[in-house]
Amino acid sequence: MIKKCIGCGIKLQNENEEKEGYTPKIEKDLCMRCFKLKNYGKVINNGKIQNNEELIKKINNSKGYVLFLVDYLNIYDEVINIYKKIKCNKSLVITKSDLIPKNIIIKKMINNIKNIYEIKEEILLVNNKKHDEVNEIINKYNKILFVGFTNMGKSSLINNLTNNNITVSNKKNTTQEFISIEYENKVLIDCPGFISNTYKEVIPKKIVKPITEQVKNKYYLKIANINIASEIDNNFTIYMDNYIDISKRKINESLDYNVIAPSKSDLVIKGLGFITIQKITKLSINIAKKYYEIRPSIIGGNNE
Ligand SMILES: Nc1nc2c(ncn2[C@@H]2O[C@H](COP(=O)(O)OP(=O)(O)OP(=O)(O)O)[C@@H](O)[C@H]2O)c(=O)[nH]1
Ligand SMILES: [Mg+2]
Structure with a gap:
């Protein structure tokens, strides 16, 4: 009879420790990966990569x-x-x-x-x-x-x-x-989860408190090693885990402002959350295009 792990659904086996579904004793209900995840929050291998x-x-x-x-x-x-x-x-x-x-x-x-x-x-x-x-x-x-x-x-x-x-x-x-x-x-x-190409994944554990930062055009905002500058003085409201480091730094080099952000738009950083941009501007962002996108604000209106 095929026995499956009650934690993740994978077929259990007790023959090869390197392979998916391994458990030292086939009588157990959990594979080693789930056992370690549940008890120690540790990942022993990436598991089966989903397509x-x-x-x-x-x-x-x-x-x-x-x-x-x-x-x-x-x-x-x-x-x-x-x-x-x-x-x-x-x-x-x-x-x-x-x-x-x-x-x-x-x-x-x-x-x-x-x-x-x-x-x-x-x-x-x-x-x-x-x-x-x-x-x-x-x-x-x-x-x-x-x-x-x-x-x-x-x-x-x-x-x-x-x-x-x-x-x-x-x-x-x-x-x-x-x-x-x-x-x-x-x-x-x-179902197993779809996999995305995120910049970095941070899952908040507590309610997110939005943080509004005034960003002058001589400064850029640094969020988790992402530098974001606005061509004009602007307000950014950040919807991300509150443990992420945020700071403002002086711009010392010439930047390429090549991302158009309409007024009240969101800059979404995949895996982290989004930043609502108040005024229409051009942004400079120092990460690859595949990690972010601009959309109309999902918060919208004047409730900020
Ligand atoms: N604050 C909060 N956290 C949650 C909630 N539901 C899930 N989480 C957390 O989100 C993380 C992922 O939860 P899972 O239930 O494992 O997510 P999943 O969609 O089954 O993930 P995969 O199995 O990898 O596809 C865990 O850290 C959970 O504690 C919720 O309602 N509120
Ligand atoms: Mg799951």
Whole structure:
């Protein structure tokens, strides 16, 4: 009989310590990787690397209802493009609502996300302790897949809904295979996460306090080794983990201001969050283009 790890779904084996699914004793329920992740928060290997296109195919073949999870700091084109490739009935679920600053008007943010990214389906808001809107979906369908990029809280939500013990961690790629959970005559399926090319991943543990910085044109803002300068004096409001180092430094060299930022736009840094730029300007940013993008502000309006 094939035995699978209850933490990540991988097939267990006790023959080769170097290979995925290894456990010293096959009677155990967890692979070594999950055991170390759960007990010591340590990653002993990167695990099976997911292929996003293959994952999409498997999800589309499942014929289940898809809950596509993403937290509000990690919404960007690559994520929405994958969301749109999911052909099942689906909803977009904004997770970790406990991390959303109090000044954000949720309804407005959801509306902005719908408009900016042209989302036709409903958008739900949950955290792993408060998930009424997800319960309503579960009541309506028999097979529900929890889909999304790594670290968006899929396994946490399933654990909280069903009292299960799937491995949860702030490391990438925790869930390795599809895990089916039977729950009140329904099947809930935890999916491995999609992988993105992020600049750096920082997951806030506490509510994010937005930080507004006045940035004069002779200074640049330094955030986690990213230098951002504005051609004109400007206000930047930063929505990122509050433990990230932020400082202002004098500009000593001539910079190339080649990124247009309209007024009230967000500069999204993949994996970190976003910065709302108040006035129309040109920016200079010292990281590769693939790590960031500009969009209309999802916070929008005058609630800052
Ligand atoms: N603040 C907060 N953190 C959460 C919430 N849900 C999950 N997290 C944290 O987010 C991180 C990732 O959670 P997981 O449930 O492992 O994410 P996943 O989507 O299953 O990730 P993969 O298995 O890698 O695809 C962990 O550090 C969790 O503690 C939530 O509702 N609020
Ligand atoms: Mg998971």
